[in-house]
Amino acid sequence: MLNISGLDSGYVIDHIPAGMAMEIYGYLKLDHYEESVAIIQNAKSTKMGKKDIIKIEKIPENLNLDLLSIFSDSITINVIQNGIITKKIKPELPSIVNDVFKCKNPRCITTEERNLRHIFKLTDKATKTYRCLYCEQAYKLH
């Protein structure tokens, strides 16, 4: 049973691979978030051995939860309302990802034009392969 004590409404990001919570915290820019955020590291998990959990109070606007699937496909998001879990979200790989990966092709236009956004398109869902929109350089997720 997931411990949501102290959380009346918000998100519980669960089944984060152990050690990855801070990376996700940084990526979601939670240091700028004004409500309370709790990070639990190395929680015991029957499924994963150890896992990290992030609890976010109140439901933030403009949070692209699908992006969490980039970090790991084990991640699940519980939506809490009035102290109970009302929804479980399994994020799906987004078809377009902006400014998360950088293109590693030295001849890519994004290397020269610093103001260009790094845009990657999902080209193969099964192998989790993204390709640079400009030069087609592949980026494979772990």
Ligand SMILES: [Zn+2]
């Ligand atoms: Zn490129």
